[in-house]
Amino acid sequence: MPIAPCFDPTTGASGGASAGGGGTPSLANVTPTAIDLTDGTWTLTDPNNLIKSVSFGGGFNIITWNAVEGTSSLNWTAGTTTDAPRWHKVLNIGGTDITAADLLVFTSRIEQGLDVADFNNECVVGVATDPTSSSTSAIDGSGGSANRVGTGNPTYGTWQVNSATASANAANVFGMCTVMRGFAAVGSGIYLNIAADGTTKNSGSRNSNVNAHAYTGNVHVMVGVGVRSNGDDIDQDDQQKFKASFGAITYGGLT
DSSP states (O other): OOOOOSBOTTTOOBSOOOOOTTSOOOOTTOOOEEOOTTSSOOEEEOTTOOEEEEEEETTEEEEEEOOBOOOGGGOTTSSSBOOOOEEEEEOEETTEEOBTTSEEEEEEEEEEOTTOOSSOEEEEEEEESOTTOSBHHHHOOEEEEEEEOTTSOOEEEEEETTEEEEEEOTTEEEEEEEEEEETTEEEEEEEEEEETTSOEEEEEEEEOOOOOOSOOSBOEEEEEEEESSTTOOBOTTOEEEEEEEEEEEEEOOOO
């Protein structure tokens, strides 16, 4: 498969590239796809009906929850099973559905809405093999993560299957994470946390340690929400708020 950008570098439109004067699409200054969970393209998997509603405004997704006691199954970065809510769709680049065999580079941007601090929340934005599963090893997710304890410092990092490496800083405005996966491996991720002045406040990386799996089908973009730690409860009508976007490319001619 040739290099396939998500966006038309000439017009900025999503859905693929159009050839420029030389017939080769540019990958410079690619505009990411904003995530609007209300736009009708996402499927919600919510086994215990924990999501009361979702709305979108000012670029932010606002999630309203039903009450639930905190458990490891609501924590995307702990435990081996999860029934935490997640939205997902097949990852398509330029009209091509991407599979687990493709060498994929996926970049996410997450920005927390700091005016909402109802509970100790977490969200993940990345790629998954089976986003409907309750097994973290079947989901095989990797991407960016964001969490915040109360009104504490915004924390961003990279999520790999059921663990994360993340860093907090009072100046963090958003987190950038890039993961590479393919050839039957979940791979690994790196992250940069960015302040309002455009400087990096934290950086880091994490390996998934999943270097082989049997899944060869389509991979999916997935947005998961939940609690920061296993014992964090969510009260009725608690909310969490975040802005997110992503971009992806695949590479061919490598074997």
